[in-house]
Amino acid sequence: GAGVSQSPSNKVTEKGKDVELRCDPISGHTALYWYRQSLGQGLEFLIYFQGNSAPDKSGLPSDRFSAERTGGSVSTLTIQRTQQEDSAVYLCASSLIGNSDNEQFFGPGTRLTVL
């Protein structure tokens, strides 16, 4: 596609429910990133994929968070047993390859609200 797309754009869920967020990166981009953006805060790194493997999962805040990537393309971020503090905008980005010289292109984000 022309850019990074994410779905859904908005998700409202009840505390304790599981949610899945989807990211479609730019075609041909091998690196994919998930970030979380809370109100008034900078972006918080969650996880990085190179191809289908995740060499860096250091940003996942708890074992309730997991992510996978299949076919070197689509990625899903899963949050189990959601808590109110999980409410945030979840941004996905992709880059041609994963090094510091390559620009990351961001999707529009998924706004998650946990009631």
Added chain:
Amino acid sequence: KNQVEQSPQSLIILEGKNCTLQCNYTVSPFSNLRWYKQDTGRGPVSLTIMTFSENTKSNGRYTATLDADTKQSSLHITASQLSDSASYICVVSEKGWGYDYKLSFGAGTTVTVRA
């Protein structure tokens, strides 16, 4: 810990006026610094990128400066337009080998341009 501090947190300017946003960082080793523009409800979009040896970079009415010695950067917006209303995020990349690098994000400066 690598940090990126931005100021001011927010500002309001009249259409046609200029403004300057500041970014101070402690990221080391330094690779590059990007300024991103994030419109409400959208993902961040890169405006400029500067490496260690670059002092200034322009993109239309946006001009970024970098002083790698003092670890400071600024983004100057000239002749502001209503469409400049957005959050501006300073992102500093730690120099990484291969795929191993991290981005540090500032919390952003929210700019509101009024007619």
